[in-house]
Amino acid sequence: MQQGQTVFFENRPKIVASAAVAGPKECAGVLGEYVDLALTDDMFGESTFERAERKMLLWAVEKSIEKAGLPPGGVDAVLSGDLLNQIVSAGFAARETGLPFLGIYSACSTMSEALLLGGVLTDGGYAGRVVAATGSHFASAERQYRYPLELGNTRPPQSQWTVTGAGSAVIARTGEGPSLTCGTVGKVIDFGVSDVNNMGAAMAPAAADTILAHLRDTGRAPDYYDLILTGDLGALGSRLVEDLLAERGADISANHVDCGEVVYAPAEDEFQGGSGAGCSAAVLNAYILAKLRRGGGIRRVLFAATGALLSTVTSGQGDTIPCIAHAVAIEADARGRGA
Amino acid sequence: MQQGQTVFFENRPKIVASAAVAGPKECAGVLGEYVDLALTDDMFGESTFERAERKMLLWAVEKSIEKAGLPPGGVDAVLSGDLLNQIVSAGFAARETGLPFLGIYSACSTMSEALLLGGVLTDGGYAGRVVAATGSHFASAERQYRYPLELGNTRPPQSQWTVTGAGSAVIARTGEGPSLTCGTVGKVIDFGVSDVNNMGAAMAPAAADTILAHLRDTGRAPDYYDLILTGDLGALGSRLVEDLLAERGADISANHVDCGEVVYAPAEDEFQGGSGAGCSAAVLNAYILAKLRRGGGIRRVLFAATGALLSTVTSGQGDTIPCIAHAVAIEADARGRGA
Numbered sequence: 001m002q003q004g005q006t007v008f009f010e011n012r013p014k015i016v017a018s019a020a021v022a023g024p025k026e027c028a029g030v031l032g033e034y035v036d037l038a039l040t041d042d043m044f045g046e047s048t049f050e051r052a053e054r055k056m057l058l059w060a061v062e063k064s065i066e067k068a069g070l071p072p073g074g075v076d077a078v079l080s081g082d083l084l085n086q087i088v089s090a091g092f093a094a095r096e097t098g099l100p101f102l103g104i105y106s107a108c109s110t111m112s113e114a115l116l117l118g119g120v121l122t123d124g125g126y127a128g129r130v131v132a133a134t135g136s137h138f139a140s141a142e143r144q145y146r147y148p149l150e151l152g153n154t155r156p157p158q159s160q161w162t163v164t165g166a167g168s169a170v171i172a173r174t175g176e177g178p179s180l181t182c183g184t185v186g187k188v189i190d191f192g193v194s195d196v197n198n199m200g201a202a203m204a205p206a207a208a209d210t211i212l213a214h215l216r217d218t219g220r221a222p223d224y225y226d227l228i229l230t231g232d233l234g235a236l237g238s239r240l241v242e243d244l245l246a247e248r249g250a251d252i253s254a255n256h257v258d259c260g261e262v263v264y265a266p267a268e269d270e271f272q273g274g275s276g277a278g279c280s281a282a283v284l285n286a287y288i289l290a291k292l293r294r295g296g297g298i299r300r301v302l303f304a305a306t307g308a309l310l311s312t313v314t315s316g317q318g319d320t321i322p323c324i325a326h327a328v329a330i331e332a333d334a335r336g337r338g339a
Numbered sequence: 340m341q342q343g344q345t346v347f348f349e350n351r352p353k354i355v356a357s358a359a360v361a362g363p364k365e366c367a368g369v370l371g372e373y374v375d376l377a378l379t380d381d382m383f384g385e386s387t388f389e390r391a392e393r394k395m396l397l398w399a400v401e402k403s404i405e406k407a408g409l410p411p412g413g414v415d416a417v418l419s420g421d422l423l424n425q426i427v428s429a430g431f432a433a434r435e436t437g438l439p440f441l442g443i444y445s446a447c448s449t450m451s452e453a454l455l456l457g458g459v460l461t462d463g464g465y466a467g468r469v470v471a472a473t474g475s476h477f478a479s480a481e482r483q484y485r486y487p488l489e490l491g492n493t494r495p496p497q498s499q500w501t502v503t504g505a506g507s508a509v510i511a512r513t514g515e516g517p518s519l520t521c522g523t524v525g526k527v528i529d530f531g532v533s534d535v536n537n538m539g540a541a542m543a544p545a546a547a548d549t550i551l552a553h554l555r556d557t558g559r560a561p562d563y564y565d566l567i568l569t570g571d572l573g574a575l576g577s578r579l580v581e582d583l584l585a586e587r588g589a590d591i592s593a594n595h596v597d598c599g600e601v602v603y604a605p606a607e608d609e610f611q612g613g614s615g616a617g618c619s620a621a622v623l624n625a626y627i628l629a630k631l632r633r634g635g636g637i638r639r640v641l642f643a644a645t646g647a648l649l650s651t652v653t654s655g656q657g658d659t660i661p662c663i664a665h666a667v668a669i670e671a672d673a674r675g676r677g678a
Contacts, residue, residue: 005439007465085424087444091648095661100344100524105426105442124463126346185439309430322434
């Protein structure tokens with residue numbers, strides 16, 4: 001069923017398992033006690049950053065399938081993408097799994113697009129079980145999007161730090177776990193920001209647009225959700241999305257948390273916070289889904305990851321930064337056990 | 340409904356309109372009489388190759404919506420991706436449409452992934468109408484994947500020529516046109532080819548794997564289809580896929596055509612033929628869908644576009660080339676009018 005930009009999952013597919021892995025810097029923060037694997041070496045035993053990223057993603061996918069009690073290869077498809085050119089982390093990880101693969105790209109909102117499409121496939125009976133996964137690596141992202149680490153460039157205060165981590169969720173038509181109840185497909189929004197070091201400002205309008213569309217399509221007020229979880233707006237972007245929504249009559253300030261803002265321990269010097277496809281993927285699949293599964297105060301979450309759809313070429317050619325956010329509603333059952 | 344890697348569309352969503360645009364070299368071949376717009380200048384009035392590519396894609400999307408008799412913005416979502424890093428052609432084109440956007444990436448098999456997911460969304464009632472679109476540009480692909488054109492590098496005889504063109508299809512739950520009846524999600528297949536100038540050899544095993552899976556899941560023989568249309572294997576790759584399938588008991592040689600092999604006029608000096616996401620997109624949306632709509636000998640088509648999931652970084656780091664093919668069945672009705 002569809003209303004505006006929002007699709008509704010009448011069969012309430014379940015997130016029957018999830019897994020996450022993160023790097024040492026990330027695990028010094030809140031992720032440390034929630035991830036399935038806390039890396040002590042962000043090379044993960046590999047010879048290049050790109051291979052380390054790929055290995056994290058594969059590890060998370062395989063771990064999530066294992067945690068779901070399934071044999072390796074026990075899902076019908078993998079929905080995945082990542083920040084590297086030609087989404088090679090996802091493609092190469094999918095090669096190792098031997099599973100049918102649907103490649104997607106939505107920059108740092110890849111996790112929510114994967115969950116949304118995974119919801120469609122399982123809810124509609126086109127798949128029994130799918131994996132939704134993504135990840136990122138600080139060093140591969142710096143090398144591709146900015147400068148080689150060896151240059152030692154200084155970082156401006158509005159910048160964010162790409163999370164080294166990956167997260168994966170197994171979505172099943174039946175089973176135990178928090179339910180996917182609906183999802184809102186985002187539009188590409190561009191407020192004219194061209195500063196590639198200020199992704200929070202670029203992405204906040206897209207997050208606001210999708211959250212507003214979601215509230216409109218569902219007829220819900222922000223307080224329907226215990227948590228409105230944006231992807232990686234960082235500290236500045238989080239203030240902006242709250243302001244933009246308040247201007248348009250939706251006050252989310254009481255229940256809004258941004259994955260990028262909370263991922264690092266305050267002692268870390270990463271300016272606005274975390275970013276990268278792995279940021280919201282690890283925070284959701286480790287921290288937030290653990291809370292949803294345990295029951296308690298967090299029972300309804302709107303997960304609205306955000307992505308900036310630029311490339312180094314578009315920035316070099318003077319284009320501004322188009323951004324997007326996709327949102328999915330994840331709800332534990334009335335008993336608060338997510339079953 | 341699902342069987343193995345194949346999803347079935349019980350409501351038979353229709354391709355109610357399609358549109359294509361292609362460059363001068365392409366329009367010297369079969370595309371010339373079928374595209375909606377034959378460019379005389381492959382810059383399309385833009386200042387960079389990348390902007391020309393983006394403009395072609397946007398043009399095809401908008402034209403297909405217009406041909407469907409819909410107002411601009413009269414579809415629920417755009418499913419699109421392309422070969423450029425971070426699929427910027429698709430993202431920037433989607434920004435101009437203002438439509439909800441689902442970014443996908445499957446290299447040169449993006450068209451079939453878009454049709455497959457578009458089939459799921461419309462068949463399942465998650466969208467009334469969606470656009471599936473992709474494109475490519477010779478010059479932007481050369482610059483990104485190989486060498487600047489200004490270098491004048493020679494091309495090896497096993498190479499293919501990236502098509503300058505774009506194609507777009509409007510898929511609707513109800514309406515007139517050829518039906519999407521099922522789709523097969525491909526696995527990532529890697530036979531160990533590492534020659535980035537020999538994509539046909541790299542991709543042929545993936546095409547064979549998906550076509551075999553499709554025949555197995557549907558219980559069909561190759562002659563169920565009037566046409567088995569691979570994406571951009573080129574001349575060599577086409578021979579390989581036929582051989583690989585014959586070895587495994589499926590003889591497709593009588594009804595197999597490859598978009599890359601037929602796209603250029605024989606007089607053109609492009610070695611193995613065409614490639615690029617725009618190759619199968621333009622050939623399908625202009626040439627093949629015209630045949631399906633007119634009725635006649637072509638009433639059942641299996642469209643199996645192929646993609647190579649490498650990047651310049653993975654090749655530089657010594658990796659082989661993982662490939663994929665997704666397939667969709669497109670069928671005209673019994674009266675041969677595609678209604």
